[in-house]
Amino acid sequence: EAGVVQSPRYKIIEKKQPVAFWCNPISGHNTLYWYLQNLGQGPELLIRYENEEAVDDSQLPKDRFSAERLKGVDSTLKIQPAELGDSAVYLCASSQGQGVYNEQFFGPGTRLTVL
Amino acid sequence: RKEVEQDPGPFNVPEGATVAFNCTYSNSASQSFFWYRQDCRKEPKLLMSVYSSGNEDGRFTAQLNRASQYISLLIRDSKLSDSATYLCAVNEGNKLVFGAGTILRVKS
Numbered sequence: 001e002a003g004v005v006q007s008p009r010y011k012i013i014e015k016k017q018p019v020a021f022w023c024n025p026i027s028g029h030n031t032l033y034w035y036l037q038n039l040g041q042g043p044e045l046l047i048r049y050e051n052e053e054a055v056d057d058s059q060l061p062k063d064r065f066s067a068e069r070l071k072g073v074d075s076t077l078k079i080q081p082a083e084l085g086d087s088a089v090y091l092c093a094s095s096q097g098q099g100v101y102n103e104q105f106f107g108p109g110t111r112l113t114v115l
Numbered sequence: 116r117k118e119v120e121q122d123p124g125p126f127n128v129p130e131g132a133t134v135a136f137n138c139t140y141s142n143s144a145s146q147s148f149f150w151y152r153q154d155c156r157k158e159p160k161l162l163m164s165v166y167s168s169g170n171e172d173g174r175f176t177a178q179l180n181r182a183s184q185y186i187s188l189l190i191r192d193s194k195l196s197d198s199a200t201y202l203c204a205v206n207e208g209n210k211l212v213f214g215a216g217t218i219l220r221v222k223s
Contacts, residue, residue, distance in 0.1 A: 033211075040215065040216075041215050041216075042119075042202050042204070042214050043159065043202075043211075045210050048210065055209075056209070056210060091158060098209045100146045100147045100206065101147065101164075101166065102147065102206055103161055103164055104149075104161070104211060105161060106158040106159050106160070107158060108157070108158050109158050111156075
């Protein structure tokens with residue numbers, strides 16, 4: 001079974017430029033998550049989708065970050081404009097459902113460097 | 116107080132040793148807990164899920180202590196390949212809240 005797919009794996013941009021990350025979840029997984037991970041820290045949730053609906057975006061900095069999951073499968077996370085502090089690893093995860101028994105599986109991440 | 120706290124380590128142990136990490140959480144209503152393993156510059160990989168008092172898988176045992184609000188991970192007969200960062204995650208309303216991780220280094 002294929003895992004969560006993310007692209008690109010690495011991205012280097014200059015500050016104030018836009019950037020986009022793409023994620024394809026495990027087949028059949030309705031719930032998709034975007035996390036941000038800084039060095040030496042655990043992942044922090046940015047946004048959670050149930051099918052195409054964003055059900056938790058409370059931690060997403062909406063002035064510069066946006067996300068979409070138009071057909072309830074793959075998803076795109078965008079930053080515009082990027083700031084130096086956005087340098088981090090952006091992880092996508094998916095799970096089959098929700099609730100207590102909610103095992104999440106992560107993709108390889110996109111390592112963003114903002115210069 | 117952070118929602119999920121872990122000792123950052125590093126824990127330096129010889130091969131064959133038994134090592135245990137603890138993870139404390141603040142939300143007493145949390146019902147499910149997870150241990151992930153993360154290698155350097157890789158994604159977190161699910162190691163164990165804990166829904167009741169504990170779980171065991173080979174050399175790995177996870178225990179939940181609801182009264183004291185902590186979960187532990189015990190690794191027996193440590194291997195060099197166990198060297199990694201171990202992340203604790205607590206399920207809070209369909210959202211996983213992670214600790215910062217504990218670094219384990221197993222040496223020959």
